Amino acid sequence: MELTTVWFILIAVLWAGYFLLEGFDFGVGVLLPVLGRDERERRLLINTIGPVWDGNEVWLLVAGGATFAAFPEWYATLFSGFYLPLLLILVALIVRGLAFEYRGKVDSPRWRQRWDLCIIVGSLVPAVLWGVAFGNIVRGVPISADHEYVGGFVNLLNPYALLGGLTTLSLFALHGAVFLALKTDGDVRDRAGRLAFRLSLPAVALAGGFLLWTQVTHDDTWGWVLSGAAAAALAGAVAAARFRREGWAFLATGATLVLAVAALFVTLFPDVLPTSLPGGDSLTVTNAASTPYTLKVMTWVAVLFTPIVLAYQSWTYWVFRKRLRAEHIPVSHP
Template structure:
């Protein structure tokens, strides 16, 4: 297997890991005004992701860095053509990160509400725009013969991409609600479970529509099989949520996100950014890649350090595995 294909697959793994882990972070942030009734409950929800949210964002940094090093042409076209939505995502993530650190610095309700709004907005904006971005990548964008984006910002707001944004939004909300049902106890656990049960049908409808649309426009058998598996996993999440089997439900929502991302990348291959103007203008794993020597060095670095990073992050989740209850939150 060529190293260009290996690194395309590794970048897909990084994005799948990011959506799996940061997905429930975004879900928890968006659900603050829905599930929490007072400051203690908001602190309870934030504490469920407090030890891990910043580690989860590392997957995004590594995915971006790997794209820059392995496929610099893809990185350049993506970040220049999608400049405004990616800038909005970056600002939202910055405000969200600052809010986690600063909301408890003053004992003032107004102060905390302002930072809570940053957490909510900083979770909502990326949850939508990541879906819009990936929807456009899979659909294809206006690339000229020099592989430069020649469309406008409003070209990115097409129906297919907007449905992709709704898909990531609903899946992250469901993933976050299931995570909270798994991570909390008492009344909050029941409240989160009931909300997850109500969110599941909407997620099935919207995500199923997006995956069906994708499958109908890209005749790739492997992609179809992965989309079907993602749909089955999502249905399983709905059943597990109804039965209040939080662990199985969380595994199912996580599997839905991972398999769906895998399906999108399989459908995309060998392109990394198709052109909607002419197929010859598309960026592929070959014409967007770095030199073979660069890819070889990157591969050895990844082999050496990836197990260490995964082991450390797994250990972090193990240490903070216990359920949290409102009784543990000081008044």
């Protein structure tokens, strides 16, 4: 297998890992006003992701860095064409990170309400725009023969991409509700479990419609297989949420996200950014790749350091594996 194909697969794995881990972070943030009825419950929800959210974002940084190093043409065209939505995502992630850090610095309800709003918006915006971005990547965008993006921001707001945005939002919200049911106890756990089942119904409709539209348009055999597997995993998540089996539900929603990302990348291959212009030139794993020497060096670095990162992050989740209750949260900030 050529190194260009290997790195295309590795980038797909990085995005799948990012959606799997950061997905429930976004879901918790979006559901903060729904499940957090008072200050202690809102702090409980934030504490469920407090030890891990910044580590989960590392997957995004590595995916972006790997794309820049392995496929610089893809990175350059993607960031020039998707500049505004990617900037909005970056600003939202920065604001959300600041909210986690500064929310408890002042013992004032108004102060905390403002930062809570930042957490909600900072989770909602990326949850939608990542789906819009990937929808456009798979659909294709106006790229000239010189590999320059020649469209505008409006070109990105097409029905297929917007459906992708609603799909990621619904799946992340479901993933977050299941995570909260798995990570909390008491009344919050019960409400999160009931909410997860209610959220699973629109998630099935949106994700099913998006994957079906994708495969009908591209008609890729492996894409059909992976889309079917994602649909089966999502159906399993619905059943597990219905019978309040939080562990199985979380595994099922995670598998849904991973398989959905895999289906999109398989459908995309060998392109990395197809063109929608008749006279344009699509970016592929061949014409967008770095030199063979660069890919060899990157491969050795990945082989040496990836197991260390995975081991450390797994250890972090193991340390903070216990359920949390509202009673564990002090009545007021120290």
